[in-house]
Amino acid sequence: MKQLLGYFTKRVIAGLLVIIPIYLAILVLLKGMKSLGQLVRPFTNILPDWLPAEQLLSLILVLLICFVIGAALRTRLGQSARERVEKGLFERIPGYGLFRSLTQQVAGDSRQTVWKPALVEIEDALVPAFIIEVFEDGRYTIFVPSVPTPLAGAVYILEASRVHPLDVSFTDAFKVISKWGSGAKDLVAAMENAKPRLDPAVTTHKVDSIP
Known part of the structure; x- marks a missing residue:
């Protein structure tokens, strides 16, 4: 009860x-x-x-x-x-x-860093979340919303290595959560596209230069 x-x-x-x-x-x-x-x-x-x-x-x-x-x-x-x-x-x-x-x-103000969409690493999973604030030492205060009511959830403090800010709009991330995760593949794609990629030519050059 x-x-x-x-x-x-x-x-x-x-x-x-x-x-x-x-x-x-x-x-x-x-x-x-x-x-x-x-x-x-x-x-x-x-x-x-x-x-x-x-x-x-x-x-x-x-x-x-x-x-x-x-x-x-x-x-x-x-x-x-x-x-x-x-x-x-x-x-x-x-x-x-x-x-x-x-x-x-x-309203679409991309300059805001509060409520910025992100994927965060919790245990062995990637979880849709929002960045609430950034510590001076680089850690993040993260809000992980519940489904399908995104304005209720839990708060975490995570190291920067476990937080992946996303270059997507707040409304897009909000829709994914309110639709029981439908469209989460777009959030993962945004995270993967943001990762730096090695230039194959540079990599080959480095390998060939090893005596």
Whole structure:
């Protein structure tokens, strides 16, 4: 009974970690649309009566505001302002930095080193995982997700020789885990392609030069 309760609790938490960000995003979107309703109301007459003009225009305006903010954050001034706000306010919130990196990975920011996909050596197996942080001595903090709920799992600290970072997107690695390992061959191929290969000509030359 205790094991069943623990299993149920872990799965509920994993589901909440997926649902809560989506719920909050929708809540903020609806709140923003409601706040902008009065602003777009004078323009509703240009649309047909059968169309929910106020809601539609509010949604478009909210999306445009999000686009402008996102584009501004890509500039040097925007990045500087964001860093000041994050350091002064958001980074004091426990777990903010980690989940920020996660969302940036999902958005395709290849510069992020947190939540970088990897294959790690655990016992005699290669295990899909994500790099959470890198120690000064070269070791890694690794998160090994469970299947098929990638946001729940176990944390390991491994030597660099047992960690193989992959040049694949976060979403590709996430899909492999959520699909019970289907597509893992692509992760292995990415790891093998990243390994340095000896030039056959150089190897032959070295062998021939031995007296």
